[in-house]
Amino acid sequence: MANLYLIPLTLGESELNTVLPDRNSSVIRSISHFIVENIRTARRFLKKVDREIDIDSLHFYELNKHTDKKQLHAYLDPIKANLPMGIMSEAGCPGVADPGAEVVRIAHEKGIRVVPLVGPSSILLAMMASGMNGQNFAFNGYLPIPKGEKAKQIKQLESRIYTENQSQLFIEAPYRNLQLLGDLLTNCQAHTKLCIACDLTLDTEFIQTRSINDWKKHQPDIQKRPAIFVLGK
Helix, strand or coil, rough: CCEEEEECCCCHHHCCHHCCCHHHHHHHHHHCEEEEECCHHHHHHHHHCCCCCHHHHHHEEEEECCCCCHHHHHHHHHHHHHCCEEEECCCCCCCCCHHHHHHHHHHHHCCCCEECCCCCCCCHHHHHHCCCCCCEEEEEEECCCCCCCHHHHHHHHHHHHCCCCCEEEEEEHHHHHHHHHHHHHHCCCCCCCCEEEEEEEEEEEEEEEHHHHHHHCCCCCCCCCCEEEECCC
């Protein structure tokens, strides 16, 4: 039986050879069936991998919030015919903060070998660069949008930093970054540390860890730029 490959994408428009090993390209060239979060993004990425790839000969199965989950078992049918398949996220690593995890779970149930390829994860890169506890950390995805609920969760996450020694990571839609930063500055203690990791792996990369009190004096230009936020001590 063929394998299911988990294929990382670049974070934004960074050059492939700066963040992805050569092995990924050779694996990708052997695959003609892809489960993807966004077909347009996937096609553009594949052309970056190899301009000679015949995109029109490939088969794409879209997996996002609009996908009927009843279809997912059938997505893996090509593997029954010994055809390798690949899963690609919108950016970064499939299965991590990504709906691809649902297909991976089904693959394990079917006894299909799952092969993760090496590539950039904004979550791990931010954690590595934060200077905070990397032995015990949690990724919390998006925080609630309503202000009251968001404030409550921020305080709960900050409490875990001190009671469990657990670093807390989360993200926001880029156009709401400054709103989230304002909520953090309002609701966290002055001495709590906040790392903002923005445009990771790009030429415009920005990574800084400061206390909440210091961030109040030096607010960064992060609006509409992909960012990971890390709270710690």
